[in-house]
Amino acid sequence: MKAIYPGSFDPITLGHLDIIERGCRVFEQVIVAVLRNPHKTPLFSVQERLGQIRQSTQHLPNVEVDSFEGLTVNYAQMRQAQVLLRGLRALSDFEVELQMSHTNNTLSREIETVFLATSNEYSFLSSSQVKEIARFGGCVDHLVPQHVAIELYRCHEKNHLK
Numbered sequence: 001m002k003a004i005y006p007g008s009f010d011p012i013t014l015g016h017l018d019i020i021e022r023g024c025r026v027f028e029q030v031i032v033a034v035l036r037n038p039h040k041t042p043l044f045s046v047q048e049r050l051g052q053i054r055q056s057t058q059h060l061p062n063v064e065v066d067s068f069e070g071l072t073v074n075y076a077q078m079r080q081a082q083v084l085l086r087g088l089r090a091l092s093d094f095e096v097e098l099q100m101s102h103t104n105n106t107l108s109r110e111i112e113t114v115f116l117a118t119s120n121e122y123s124f125l126s127s128s129q130v131k132e133i134a135r136f137g138g139c140v141d142h143l144v145p146q147h148v149a150i151e152l153y154r155c156h157e158k159n160h161l162k
Contacts, residue, residue, distance in 0.1 A: 007033075010131075074107075082110070089118045097115060
């Protein structure tokens with residue numbers, strides 16, 4: 001069975017990796033799909049995020065990394081995936097994700113949403129928080145893969161000098 005794990009991944013965190021690794025144990029293939037959202041201004045380009053994810057998941061043979069725009073269910077249908085994989089950190093995530101799952105179900109009854117609860121150690125973690133910590137010079141080494149931390153530090157050093 002093939003699963004799509006969609007998101008912005010700006011940047012990928014250890015919480016995202018937790019969901020990807022656990023999803024790989026459940027599904028034959030996990031496609032980590034970066035959503036290209038024209039209404040958001042990400043810190044990293046789509047190509048940079050794809051590279052970060054590929055490097056972070058190179059140890060997982062059943063992961064593919066891709067990008068898409070538009071409706072997630074349309075992308076899932078195009079990729080012949082049966083499942084949308086979503087991570088849950090808190091009750092507030094569940095409310096939003098459940099609503100999204102119901103909406104997706106009205107668009108395609110063939111695609112199911114599977115929720116994985118994030119491991120306790122990452123239950124507080126979000127990409128937004130990581131960017132905020134890095135923006136103010138805090139250490140993010142324990143929140144993201146090492147190569148992503150280096151990119152975050154470089155990015156904020158450049159912006160800080162301007």
